[in-house]
Amino acid sequence: MDMTDLEARVGAGRAIGPVILDLKNISLSFGGVKALTDISFDVKQHEIRAIIGPNGAGKSSMLNVINGVYRPQQGEIVLRGATRKNMDCYAAAKAGVARTFQNIALFKGMTVLDNIMTGRNLKMKSNFLMQALYIGPARREEIAHREKVEEIIDFLEIQAIRKTPVGRLPYGLQKRVELGRALAAEPEILLLDEPMAGMNVEEKQDMCRFILDVNDQFGTTIVLIEHDMGVVMDISDRVVVLDYGKKIGDGTPDEVRNNQNVINAYLGVAH
Numbered sequence: 001m002d003m004t005d006l007e008a009r010v011g012a013g014r015a016i017g018p019v020i021l022d023l024k025n026i027s028l029s030f031g032g033v034k035a036l037t038d039i040s041f042d043v044k045q046h047e048i049r050a051i052i053g054p055n056g057a058g059k060s061s062m063l064n065v066i067n068g069v070y071r072p073q074q075g076e077i078v079l080r081g082a083t084r085k086n087m088d089c090y091a092a093a094k095a096g097v098a099r100t101f102q103n104i105a106l107f108k109g110m111t112v113l114d115n116i117m118t119g120r121n122l123k124m125k126s127n128f129l130m131q132a133l134y135i136g137p138a139r140r141e142e143i144a145h146r147e148k149v150e151e152i153i154d155f156l157e158i159q160a161i162r163k164t165p166v167g168r169l170p171y172g173l174q175k176r177v178e179l180g181r182a183l184a185a186e187p188e189i190l191l192l193d194e195p196m197a198g199m200n201v202e203e204k205q206d207m208c209r210f211i212l213d214v215n216d217q218f219g220t221t222i223v224l225i226e227h228d229m230g231v232v233m234d235i236s237d238r239v240v241v242l243d244y245g246k247k248i249g250d251g252t253p254d255e256v257r258n259n260q261n262v263i264n265a266y267l268g269v270a271h
């Protein structure tokens with residue numbers, strides 16, 4: 001798939017739904033460092049929403065607020081109508097939010113299959129003892145989970161490496177496995193922190209295709225941070241731009257591209 005196909009697909013009349021995640025006036029600081037100042041933006045069901053901005057702009061902090069790693073000092077998070085002052089990681093996972101990380105966070109010594117299986121943890125109902133003894137419901141459950149994991153492995157076209165320890169794989173494939181682990185949770189909202197960082201052109205195109213396919217085939221809403229501007233503009237429905245922890249732009253790729261504040265931030269014009 002080349003970039004022209006991607007552009008055509010984004011414009012192909014996908015059904016974007018109502019707002020499912022609404023961030024309202026979020027402020028977060030670490031001691032004296034203001035990571036986020038009064039940030040508001042929303043995410044609609046089924047859209048691909050990008051967060052961009054120069055280094056240190058607050059992008060990862062924003063994802064960490066959404067999935068409950070960081071607790072903002074001010075603001076509200078409205079997830080499918082439920083308003084919270086902050087999320088916690090467990091509540092976020094239960095509510096269908098999954099994420100990948102900027103630096104790959106996989107179990108390097110474990111196989112691809114087992115790493116993706118760890119993404120099913122929250123879905124497992126049988127208790128530890130039953131699982132250890134591998135009896136009754138635990139056995140049936142394990143089989144059902146394995147089937148789901150195999151589906152994901154087929155979807156991501158990584159059948160050939162399913163038994164390979166993750167640490168032996170090239171970086172691009174490790175990123176794909178990390179996506180697989182997040183998908184194993186069957187998320188409604190998927191947060192991707194620089195899914196294409198460190199990849200070559202071919203790996204980036206593959207990852208783009210998988211992100212678009214996840215969005216299309218599973219109906220997953222996607223919030224992503226990405227530095228590659230070409231990729232962001234090609235695959236996103238809407239883009240929010242942060243700079244020094246403040247929101248300086250929000251809109252379609254075209255609107256953002258033509259926003260003078262955004263242009264200045266990227267050209268490094270003094271504030």
Ligand SMILES: Nc1ncnc2c1ncn2[C@@H]1O[C@H](COP(=O)(O)OP(=O)(O)OP(=O)(O)O)[C@@H](O)[C@H]1O
Nearest residue numbers: 030033034035053054055056057058059060061062
């Ligand atoms: N846990 C933390 N403790 C202290 N300061 C932090 C912490 N996390 C982030 N910050 C600070 O908050 C600001 C925003 O950082 P953040 O990592 O969110 O930016 P970013 O846009 O994701 O940057 P990059 O593109 O470099 O990953 C930075 O000044 C950073 O140093």
